[in-house]
Amino acid sequence: MTLSLNKTLLAAALALTATATQAATELTVYTALEADQLKAYAKAFESANPDVKIRWVRDSTGIITARLLAEKENPQADAILGVAATSLLVLKNQQMLEPYKPNGVETLSTQFVDKDEVPSWVGMNAxxxxxxxxxxxxxxxxxxxxxxxxxxxxxxxxxxxxxxxxxxxxxxxxxxxxxxxxxxxxxxxxxxxxxxxxxxxxxxxxxxxxxxxxxxxxxxxxxxxxxxxxxxxxxxxxxxxxxxxxxxxDMEAAAIVKGTAKLAAARKLMDWAVTREANTLYNDNFAVVAMPGVAKPVPNYPADIADRxxxxxxxxxxxxxxxxxxxxxxxxxxxxxxxx
The missing domain is CATH 3.40.190.10 (Periplasmic binding protein-like II)
Structure with a gap:
C-alpha cells in the first residue's frame, strides 16, 4: 500500500515538473555580452523567474544592431540584454523599443536610465x-x-x-x-x-x-x-x-523589443536587470555599474577609473x-x- 502510494506521489511530482517545464516561456534575448557572462546571468534570472527560460542569440554589438534593424518589420527578438546604449538609442529612434518602467528603476543612477518618463531602455554597467x-x-x-x-x-x-x-x-x-x-x-x-x-x-x-x-x-x-x-x-x-x-x-543596456508576444516575460527580465542582485553580478566583471553603492573594486582596474x-x-x-x-x-x- 505504502509502495503504491509512493509510486503515485512520484508520478504526480514528475507530471507537475513536466507541466512546469512545458509552461515556461522561452524568451529570445539578443545580446552582445561576452559568452562567459551569459550562463551566470541566465542562472540568476531563471532562478528568480522559474516560469521563464532565456534563449540567447549572441554576436558582436554591430552585428546584433544590424540584425535588429534588418528585422524591424518582423522582429525575432523579445528583449535585448547587454547591448550598447548607443545602439539602443538608434533602435529607439526607429520606434523599435517598447517603453517600460521597471520596478525599482529609481534606485539606479540617472545616467544609466533613458530620460523619458517611461524609459525605453535601462543601463546595466559601463x-x-x-x-x-x-x-x-x-x-x-x-x-x-x-x-x-x-x-x-x-x-x-x-x-x-x-x-x-x-x-x-x-x-x-x-x-x-x-x-x-x-x-x-x-x-x-x-x-x-x-x-x-x-x-x-x-x-x-x-x-x-x-x-x-x-x-x-x-x-x-x-x-x-x-x-x-x-x-x-x-x-x-x-x-x-x-x-x-x-x-x-559605453554602457550595456536592456530593453524590450516592440511587438513581442511575450511582453509579460520581457518585463520580468527588465525588472530583474535593475535589481541589486543583477548589479552585483555585473560588478563581477565591471567596475562601474548602474546602481550606486554596489560596485566594489575589480582586480586590475584603477580605483579612479570612473574619473578617467x-x-x-x-x-x-x-x-x-x-x-x-x-x-x-x-x-x-x-x-x-x-x-x-
Whole structure:
C-alpha cells in the first residue's frame, strides 16, 4: 500500500515538473555580452523567474544592431540584454523599443536610465576602453608602454597595433566616437589617419585584440578593460594601459523589443536587470555599474577609473552613428579581417 502510494506521489511530482517545464516561456534575448557572462546571468534570472527560460542569440554589438534593424518589420527578438546604449538609442529612434518602467528603476543612477518618463531602455554597467600591452612581445620589438592615444601614432608602433572594427564591434565604435568627441571631428579623423598607418588589422570582435595580445599574436591590442583584467587574472603577460586624454566608454543596456508576444516575460527580465542582485553580478566583471553603492573594486582596474571616463554624449554618438561608420569604412576598411 505504502509502495503504491509512493509510486503515485512520484508520478504526480514528475507530471507537475513536466507541466512546469512545458509552461515556461522561452524568451529570445539578443545580446552582445561576452559568452562567459551569459550562463551566470541566465542562472540568476531563471532562478528568480522559474516560469521563464532565456534563449540567447549572441554576436558582436554591430552585428546584433544590424540584425535588429534588418528585422524591424518582423522582429525575432523579445528583449535585448547587454547591448550598447548607443545602439539602443538608434533602435529607439526607429520606434523599435517598447517603453517600460521597471520596478525599482529609481534606485539606479540617472545616467544609466533613458530620460523619458517611461524609459525605453535601462543601463546595466559601463565598459571602458583600454590598451592591452604584452610586456614580452613589446620588449622584443622595443615598444614602450603607450601612455596616451597620441602615442599610438608614433612610427615605432607601425604594424604592431590591432583594434576592433567599429562597424561590427561596440568597443570599436566607442573608440571612434570618443576620439571624435575628445579631439573634435577634424582632429579625430586626423588622429585615426595617423593611427591607421600603425594598424596591423581591424578585428570584428572587441575582445579579440586583447586576446591576441595575451597570446603573443600582437604586442598591443586596443580593447576594453574587462577582457584585459580577466586575462591578467589567468596569468597572461599583459598590462592594461589607460590613455591620459580620457577613456571612451559605453554602457550595456536592456530593453524590450516592440511587438513581442511575450511582453509579460520581457518585463520580468527588465525588472530583474535593475535589481541589486543583477548589479552585483555585473560588478563581477565591471567596475562601474548602474546602481550606486554596489560596485566594489575589480582586480586590475584603477580605483579612479570612473574619473578617467570621458563625458560621453550618447545622443550624439547614436545620431551620428551611420555617418561615422560610413566614413570610417571608406577610409580604413582595407585592413579589416575577413568576416567568418
Amino acid at each position: 565598459w571602458v576602453a583600454s590598451i592591452c600591452y604584452n610586456r614580452i612581445e613589446a620588449e622584443k620589438h622595443g615598444l614602450p608602454m603607450p601612455t596616451s592615444w597620441q602615442d599610438l601614432t608614433k612610427p615605432v608602433y607601425q604594424g604592431h597595433l590591432v583594434m576592433p572594427n567599429p562597424n561590427s564591434s561596440g568597443t570599436g565604435y566607442l573608440d571612434v566616437s570618443s576620439w571624435l568627441q575628445t579631439f573634435g571631428e577634424e582632429g579625430g579623423w586626423a588622429f585615426m589617419d595617423s593611427l591607421h598607418q600603425n594598424i596591423d588589422r581591424y578585428t570584428h570582435s572587441g575582445s579579440k585584440p586583447c586576446k591576441m595580445a595575451a597570446a603573443g599574436e600582437t604586442p598591443i591590442g586596443i580593447s576594453f578593460a574587462y577582457r584585459g583584467a580577466k586575462l591578467i587574472n589567468k596569468g597572461a603577460p599583459i598590462d592594461l594601459g589607460f590613455p591620459s586624454e580620457g577613456l571612451g566608454w 571616463m570621458i563625458d560621453n554624449d550618447f545622443e550624439w554618438a547614436a545620431t551620428n552613428r551611420a555617418r561615422i561608420l560610413k566614413e570610417w569604412q571608406q577610409r580604413y576598411d582595407g585592413k579589416s579581417e575577413a568576416k567568418n
